Amino acid sequence: MRMSLEKPPLSCPSGITGVAMAFRTRPSASLEDRSVMTDLIKIEDLVCGFNDCKVLKEITVAVDRGAFIGIIGPNASGKTTLLRTVSGVLKPISGEVVLEGQNVHRMKRSQLAKKLAFVTQVAEIDFDFTVEDIVTMGRTPHCNRFQRLTPADKAVVKWALEITRTGHLSQRSVTELSGGEKQRVLIAQALAQDPDVLLLDEPTSYLDINHQIEIMDVLKRLNRKGLTVIMTLHDLNLAAQYCNYLLLLSDHRIYASGKPKDVITAENIRRVYGNDVLITVHPTLGCPQVTLSPKLNPTESKGFKVHLVAGGGMASQLMGRLVMEGYEVTVGVLNHGDGDWMLAKELGLFILDIPAFVDVDDEASQRNLEMMTSADVVLVGDVPFGHGNLGNLRTVCESARAGVPIVLLEKRSMEERDYTGGVALNLYSELLNTGCIRVDNEDKVIEVLHTLAGRKSTLQKPCELEVASA
Numbered sequence: 001m002r003m004s005l006e007k008p009p010l011s012c013p014s015g016i017t018g019v020a021m022a023f024r025t026r027p028s029a030s031l032e033d034r035s036v037m038t039d040l041i042k043i044e045d046l047v048c049g050f051n052d053c054k055v056l057k058e059i060t061v062a063v064d065r066g067a068f069i070g071i072i073g074p075n076a077s078g079k080t081t082l083l084r085t086v087s088g089v090l091k092p093i094s095g096e097v098v099l100e101g102q103n104v105h106r107m108k109r110s111q112l113a114k115k116l117a118f119v120t121q122v123a124e125i126d127f128d129f130t131v132e133d134i135v136t137m138g139r140t141p142h143c144n145r146f147q148r149l150t151p152a153d154k155a156v157v158k159w160a161l162e163i164t165r166t167g168h169l170s171q172r173s174v175t176e177l178s179g180g181e182k183q184r185v186l187i188a189q190a191l192a193q194d195p196d197v198l199l200l201d202e203p204t205s206y207l208d209i210n211h212q213i214e215i216m217d218v219l220k221r222l223n224r225k226g227l228t229v230i231m232t233l234h235d236l237n238l239a240a241q242y243c244n245y246l247l248l249l250s251d252h253r254i255y256a257s258g259k260p261k262d263v264i265t266a267e268n269i270r271r272v273y274g275n276d277v278l279i280t281v282h283p284t285l286g287c288p289q290v291t292l293s294p295k296l297n298p299t300e301s302k303g304f305k306v307h308l309v310a311g312g313g314m315a316s317q318l319m320g321r322l323v324m325e326g327y328e329v330t331v332g333v334l335n336h337g338d339g340d341w342m343l344a345k346e347l348g349l350f351i352l353d354i355p356a357f358v359d360v361d362d363e364a365s366q367r368n369l370e371m372m373t374s375a376d377v378v379l380v381g382d383v384p385f386g387h388g389n390l391g392n393l394r395t396v397c398e399s400a401r402a403g404v405p406i407v408l409l410e411k412r413s414m415e416e417r418d419y420t421g422g423v424a425l426n427l428y429s430e431l432l433n434t435g436c437i438r439v440d441n442e443d444k445v446i447e448v449l450h451t452l453a454g455r456k457s458t459l460q461k462p463c464e465l466e467v468a469s470a
């Protein structure tokens with residue numbers, strides 16, 4: 001069955017019209033500015049919190065109709081508090097939240113509920129209502145107390161159930177539902193309310209990945225039709241993919257705001273969350289994507305040095321695994337801007353590098369040899385060899401002759417990776433005669449390194465004992 005995004009016609013049209021995508025955080029507007037503003041929501045010098053506890057201060061944000069805003073930040077940074085204050089549920093300590101010219105905290109609840117819906121975090125619903133009853137309650141602001149639901153109201157309820165894929169639950173009691181089902185029912189209720197602005201507190205927290213995408217897709221499509229969406233999110237990747245603008249909260253304030261690519265930066269995440277992360281670009285959407293890096297303590301590393309011959313972005317996975325496993329990794333020789341160079345840089349590894357499009361020359365090779373011979377093992381990734389990086393292969397051969405253990409990752413044969421008309425292949429055959437270890441996937445590389453590192457530590461133990469007893 002196809003879902004229609006079009007709401008059935010209503011007796012009270014929502015007034016959703018053109019979409020002006022804009023969002024700004026700024027100091028308080030002057031009186032002159034105010035006269036030309038067309039913001040749907042204006043948050044002015046807001047201080048919010050509880051009694052004397054100021055959770056957030058200096059919050060000034062302008063939201064235009066049609067914005068899709070994500071509020072992100074660490075635990076207890078005030079995301080829910082801000083959303084509750086914007087929703088009118090929590091009174092501000094000072095400042096104001098203005099919706100279409102009216103202070104939300106002075107509006108009648110019924111009047112506000114026609115324009116704004118708030119999906120709270122899933123709480124225990126103790127009342128034995130059916131799902132249909134719960135979603136129907138979303139129509140309350142639009143109905144006269146003594147009036148029965150009109151066919152138009154019923155059609156909206158049906159639409160909200162369908163669009164959130166909760167129709168099959170309509171006769172079930174909400175007390176029996178799973179957390180994810182309840183979450184979708186609460187979103188259905190809010191959509192049945194037919195608001196201009198939808199606020200959602202962690203709407204995906206209980207949802208599996210399929211339902212996360214499904215709900216976010218529905219919200220995005222409704223947003224394209226004019227629904228203004230403001231939500232709190234912990235998942236930074238979802239936030240980057242779906243939100244047009246982000247507010248990053250930290251230290252009782254808006255720490256950063258703007259487009260996802262400007263807010264979700266490694267520096268911001270490190271400062272606010274205290275985590276080192278890898279920021280890459282989503283392959284199809286172009287938005288930032290966050291990959292968590294473990295907090296590696298150098299003193300806990302395996303004390304086993306791996307020099308990696310990488311290139312062309314073909315050794316990225318291997319590099320990440322090595323770092324995760326606690327090896328001391330150096331990389332080289334790499335050209336500036338190479339995919340593996342960029343990752344090595346993000347990971348903070350020592351890179352022996354040369355400018356882009358420059359061949360590995362004798363000087364670079366000499367330094368590479370020094371690094372290889374001081375490593376416990378040289379690992380050659382499944383990289384292609386051309387005339388530019390042939391020097392790396394020559395140096396690996398030299399290191400092998402000097403007795404350095406060599407591990408070769410061969411996902412593809414050297415014939416497939418030789419762009420030198422056979423020179424690389426000859427060097428490779430020479431290398432194989434020195435008794436290198438050959439493996440065909442990353443897992444096996446890790447197994448081999450584990451064995452080699454184990455041998456090294458066993459050999460070291462008597463020395464350590466001697467030192468200890470001296």
Ligand SMILES: Nc1ncnc2c1ncn2[C@@H]1O[C@H](COP(=O)(O)OP(=O)(O)OP(=O)(O)O)[C@@H](O)[C@H]1O
Pocket residue numbers: 050053055073074075076077078079080081082
């Ligand atoms: N009713 C309350 N009374 C007093 N303090 C509260 C109340 N609710 C929340 N707080 C406090 O306000 C601060 C912000 O809480 P809030 O729930 O807004 O953070 P959050 O960013 O949404 O957190 P999380 O990511 O953990 O959900 C916290 O220190 C919290 O303990």
